[in-house]
Amino acid sequence: MNLAWRDVRHNLFRFVLTCLGLSLLMAVVLAMIGIYNGLVADALNIARAPKADLWVVEAGTSGPFAEASKIPAGTRDAVARLHGVVEAGSITYQTVEASHAGRALRLYVIGHEPGRPGGPRAIAEGRAIGRSHFEIVADRKTGLRLGDRIRLGRNDFTVVGLVEDVMNSGGDPAAFITLADAQVLQSQLAPPAQRVQEARGAGLLQSADTVAAVIARLEPGANLAGVAHTVRQWKHLGALTQAEQEAVLLGSVVDRAKRQIGLFLAILLTVSAVVIALIIYTMTMEKLKQIATLKLIGASDRTIVGLIVQQSLALGLVGWSFGLMLILLVKDYFPRRVVLEPFNAAVLAGIIVVVCIAASGLGVRAALKVDPATAIGG
Amino acid sequence: MASPRTPLVEIEAVSKHFGSGSTRVDALRGIDLTVRQGEVVALLGPSGSGKTTLLNIIGCIIPATEGRLTLDGELVFDGRWLRGDLRRLRLDKIGFIFQFHNLLPFLNARDNVALVLTLAGRPAAEAQRRAQELLDYLEVGHRAAAMPALLSGGEAQRVAIARALANRPRIILADEPTAALDSKRAGIVMDLLRKVAAEQEACIVAVTHDEKIYDRFDKLFHLRDGVLEDQAEAVA
Numbered sequence A: 001m002n003l004a005w006r007d008v009r010h011n012l013f014r015f016v017l018t019c020l021g022l023s024l025l026m027a028v029v030l031a032m033i034g035i036y037n038g039l040v041a042d043a044l045n046i047a048r049a050p051k052a053d054l055w056v057v058e059a060g061t062s063g064p065f066a067e068a069s070k071i072p073a074g075t076r077d078a079v080a081r082l083h084g085v086v087e088a089g090s091i092t093y094q095t096v097e098a099s100h101a102g103r104a105l106r107l108y109v110i111g112h113e114p115g116r117p118g119g120p121r122a123i124a125e126g127r128a129i130g131r132s133h134f135e136i137v138a139d140r141k142t143g144l145r146l147g148d149r150i151r152l153g154r155n156d157f158t159v160v161g162l163v164e165d166v167m168n169s170g171g172d173p174a175a176f177i178t179l180a181d182a183q184v185l186q187s188q189l190a191p192p193a194q195r196v197q198e199a200r201g202a203g204l205l206q207s208a209d210t211v212a213a214v215i216a217r218l219e220p221g222a223n224l225a226g227v228a229h230t231v232r233q234w235k236h237l238g239a240l241t242q243a244e245q246e247a248v249l250l251g252s253v254v255d256r257a258k259r260q261i262g263l264f265l266a267i268l269l270t271v272s273a274v275v276i277a278l279i280i281y282t283m284t285m286e287k288l289k290q291i292a293t294l295k296l297i298g299a300s301d302r303t304i305v306g307l308i309v310q311q312s313l314a315l316g317l318v319g320w321s322f323g324l325m326l327i328l329l330v331k332d333y334f335p336r337r338v339v340l341e342p343f344n345a346a347v348l349a350g351i352i353v354v355v356c357i358a359a360s361g362l363g364v365r366a367a368l369k370v371d372p373a374t375a376i377g378g
Numbered sequence B: 001m002a003s004p005r006t007p008l009v010e011i012e013a014v015s016k017h018f019g020s021g022s023t024r025v026d027a028l029r030g031i032d033l034t035v036r037q038g039e040v041v042a043l044l045g046p047s048g049s050g051k052t053t054l055l056n057i058i059g060c061i062i063p064a065t066e067g068r069l070t071l072d073g074e075l076v077f078d079g080r081w082l083r084g085d086l087r088r089l090r091l092d093k094i095g096f097i098f099q100f101h102n103l104l105p106f107l108n109a110r111d112n113v114a115l116v117l118t119l120a121g122r123p124a125a126e127a128q129r130r131a132q133e134l135l136d137y138l139e140v141g142h143r144a145a146a147m148p149a150l151l152s153g154g155e156a157q158r159v160a161i162a163r164a165l166a167n168r169p170r171i172i173l174a175d176e177p178t179a180a181l182d183s184k185r186a187g188i189v190m191d192l193l194r195k196v197a198a199e200q201e202a203c204i205v206a207v208t209h210d211e212k213i214y215d216r217f218d219k220l221f222h223l224r225d226g227v228l229e230d231q232a233e234a235v236a
């Protein structure tokens, strides 16, 4: 006869209600973990999308994500000729405020050279860009569909393909266009003063034929450090390996957001722990008289500790599973990506188990202290 | 009832005080008392006279300050506990009946009784069978599956008695067992207890305030300020 289960069954409605409350809390904790992961994943995704080995950027910058970087488009040929480089592609990144179906739409526009590194990793629907102008491949989160037309700058683009989960660290969904289109767009959207300057032909680096970075892929076994070193010796150019690029993204671009969410997560976990402890303590206090009776009729301390610990574990784990189900059901409705790894859920379960056992400690202490004489009364 | 039968509870020179110094309460002073097999005795006395304290000492729930306690021929207390495992002692020798039935609200009547049997190590099926037998014996067998909240006061008290009897204890302690019952039901419960004492060769020590049931007891012990009055008379 399992006393814990019998007691739960007797107050099933209340137990379920408590579990539901707890599960909402768990869902929030899991959502927070998911948002945290999503932030990191998004930041890395955009940098991993081109499958680059080396990023050639403007000297002295950690571009193109962390800082603005501008290099001449011709750099690509120079990089491609380096020993060990298999292919290289120019790329630009810019955030564009467009409008679609009467709504403002922020796009993270990636200009790339079709056939060279920098394009979308995988097309989920439709096809890759086939013509050299006015075609666009967009992330599903933009809300665009195949065949939609969207105005960027002074030109209309046709959506020919859709990708998934490509966005920048700010959460703006990506849109791929050709490098040539991107450069035109850049000049069209540039501040008027700069445009006047450019019309006069002033400033080489200000000219339209610049890109943000050149992406290089190396032969397997090629000397990455050597190639990077060579590039760094060139005037005005710098180089970041893929690993360095990811470190820059995590270290600076999303670092503050990460810490913010991390701290909030810690607070949430503390709150959950306190709530669980409180629930279990109250649950035990309500049963003190019954516990005294149990002691009097000869129940061992183990039976009594078992009753409390089992109930609190059940509470925690049921709350956790409901919470997990809940978050899995709603996670796709979040405006930004919520990434939950089985590992995260398992760690949370572990934390819950520890919290529940610790929280039972309070109740168990009270239960073991209670005098069996209190059952007799009088 | 005069035939000298085996003593089940023997109390010798038991005193109990709580606290010390100015807050010291002498709850019991020099109590001598013997209860024999088959006897049903009552502890009477005004509130605060030490009835519950005496019952708790017999039930090995609290230790006396001094004196000796022998249960069923085994000396269990002589200024200190002589047995390490009081829980086992209670489980084997003593059954408790409370003023309020104190049934566990989350177990049905039969499981409340079966619980003490499983705690004593009986297999579940046997515990269930014996629990049902006991309930039948106490004429509440038809309510075996009911939860305590749905039992009437008299039914609940009979289930509690069944629980107290489950491990065939030889000493049954009851603190105001009929206080929550009307006089008719109180009479029925007392008759039951008498029957149990006779048939199971047990003894019953009950605290009561209920004058209407005094005639159901073999002996009445009057406590006043921690002293047994009858004893005082007997000595005089």
Ligand SMILES: Nc1ncnc2c1ncn2[C@@H]1O[C@H](COP(=O)(O)OP(=O)(O)OP(=O)(O)O)[C@@H](O)[C@H]1O
Residues within 6 Å of the ligand: A377, A378, B018, B019, B025, B026, B027, B045, B046, B047, B048, B049, B050, B051, B052, B053, B054
């Ligand atoms: N744990 C305790 N600590 C201190 N004093 C106590 C304790 N238990 C009982 N007493 C005191 O001992 C005396 C006897 O108490 P007891 O409970 O035995 O009385 P009682 O005869 O059962 O009274 P009632 O009829 O009201 O139940 C009282 O003065 C009581 O205040």
Ligand SMILES: [Mg+2]
Residues within 6 Å of the ligand: A377, A378, B051, B052, B053
């Ligand atoms: Mg009392």
